[in-house]
Amino acid sequence: MSEALLKTMTQTAPARPEPLLRPGNTNCGGCGMSIGLQMLSRAVGEQPVQLVVPACCGAVAVGPFPFTAFGAPVVMSTFASAAAVATGLANVARLNGEQTRVICWAGDGGTYDIGMATLSGAAERNEDILYICYDNEIYGNTGGQRSSATPVGASTTSTVSGKTEQKKDILAIMAAHRIPYAASISLAHPEDAQRKMRRALETRGFRFLHILAPCPTGWKSEPAQGIELVRLAVRSGLFPVCEIEDGRRLTINVEPDFCAADLERYLALQGRFRKSDMGAGGMRAAIDEHWRELRMREASAL
Ligand SMILES: Cc1ncc(C[n+]2csc(CCOP(=O)(O)OP(=O)(O)O)c2C)c(N)n1
Numbered sequence: 001m002s003e004a005l006l007k008t009m010t011q012t013a014p015a016r017p018e019p020l021l022r023p024g025n026t027n028c029g030g031c032g033m034s035i036g037l038q039m040l041s042r043a044v045g046e047q048p049v050q051l052v053v054p055a056c057c058g059a060v061a062v063g064p065f066p067f068t069a070f071g072a073p074v075v076m077s078t079f080a081s082a083a084a085v086a087t088g089l090a091n092v093a094r095l096n097g098e099q100t101r102v103i104c105w106a107g108d109g110g111t112y113d114i115g116m117a118t119l120s121g122a123a124e125r126n127e128d129i130l131y132i133c134y135d136n137e138i139y140g141n142t143g144g145q146r147s148s149a150t151p152v153g154a155s156t157t158s159t160v161s162g163k164t165e166q167k168k169d170i171l172a173i174m175a176a177h178r179i180p181y182a183a184s185i186s187l188a189h190p191e192d193a194q195r196k197m198r199r200a201l202e203t204r205g206f207r208f209l210h211i212l213a214p215c216p217t218g219w220k221s222e223p224a225q226g227i228e229l230v231r232l233a234v235r236s237g238l239f240p241v242c243e244i245e246d247g248r249r250l251t252i253n254v255e256p257d258f259c260a261a262d263l264e265r266y267l268a269l270q271g272r273f274r275k276s277d278m279g280a281g282g283m284r285a286a287i288d289e290h291w292r293e294l295r296m297r298e299a300s301a302l
């Protein structure tokens with residue numbers, strides 16, 4: 001890594017004249033997506049950015065034309081096309097010699113499910129885009145239906161007694177595209193989050209960030225407990241915090257303690273896990289298996 005890049009990454013970004021998400025937006029209290037946008041705002045600093053937001057709660061926050069709660073230019077795209085729209089914007093900025101960085105801000109439905117084709121295409125072409133998925137593990141904007149990011153055991157409006165399928169491993173899918181940078185972000189670890197966001201903004205080519213975003217409305221949890229929930233998800237091993245360079249070099253950034261009580265508390269604090277008889281015990285094997293894979297990949301990193 002060059003000295004200049006290292007210096008930029010460790011500097012505190014100057015305050016943005018106005019936040020990416022302004023006060024007065026319509027997001028629910030305690031929304032993890034709002035916290036993620038505030039962290040992104042800090043990482044962006046004064047750099048010129050353009051956002052692409054597909055249909056999702058983030059698109060509602062944009063507001064009706066000519067008003068907007070976003071403190072940067074935003075294109076609201078169709079559900080499936082965020083990465084394709086961002087490709088166009090990034091190429092126009094490059095051809096005009098602009099410094100603008102283009103950022104997709106998308107939910108899990110728009111990322112794991114309906115946007116996967118354009119996302120995969122843009123990643124394979126290594127377009128100069130930062131794609132951020134805030135993962136609230138449901139289709140929040142339309143009433144909380146399951147997505148392929150919904151964890152096993154969680155009730156949604158379309159899996160009333162608890163989902164039976166495992167959550168997709170989105171980071172592994174994106175790393176398999178051999179993109180320059182992919183990382184998972186914990187809102188409970190703000191320094192690690194800032195470092196990753198700044199690195200992703202600096203890097204050229206396709207970058208992917210995955211944020212676990214508590215959603216009090218869909219998770220049936222207390223708005224004030226979002227950060228605690230993320231902390232428990234990280235500590236229990238449910239949400240690994242790691243980064244992958246060039247699809248090969250995997251580094252685990254936060255070591256969990258795999259404490260059973262943390263996983264039990266994570267489930268107990270959310271109404272969405274009450275109807276399933278899966279429980280913490282029923283989830284352990286899949287978590288352990290995922291960690292065996294992560295350790296193997298970390299050990300075999302070139
Ligand atoms: C092709 C298409 N199908 C369905 C919809 C309706 N729709 C709008 S937002 C949304 C859910 C988005 O879920 P997600 O991407 O997870 O973001 P969240 O709402 O949770 O923030 C759906 C189904 C749509 N806009 N376009």
Ligand code: SF4
Nearest residue numbers: 027028031057140215
């Ligand atoms: S439904 Fe969930 S993700 Fe959407 S604004 Fe409310 S808390 Fe945020």
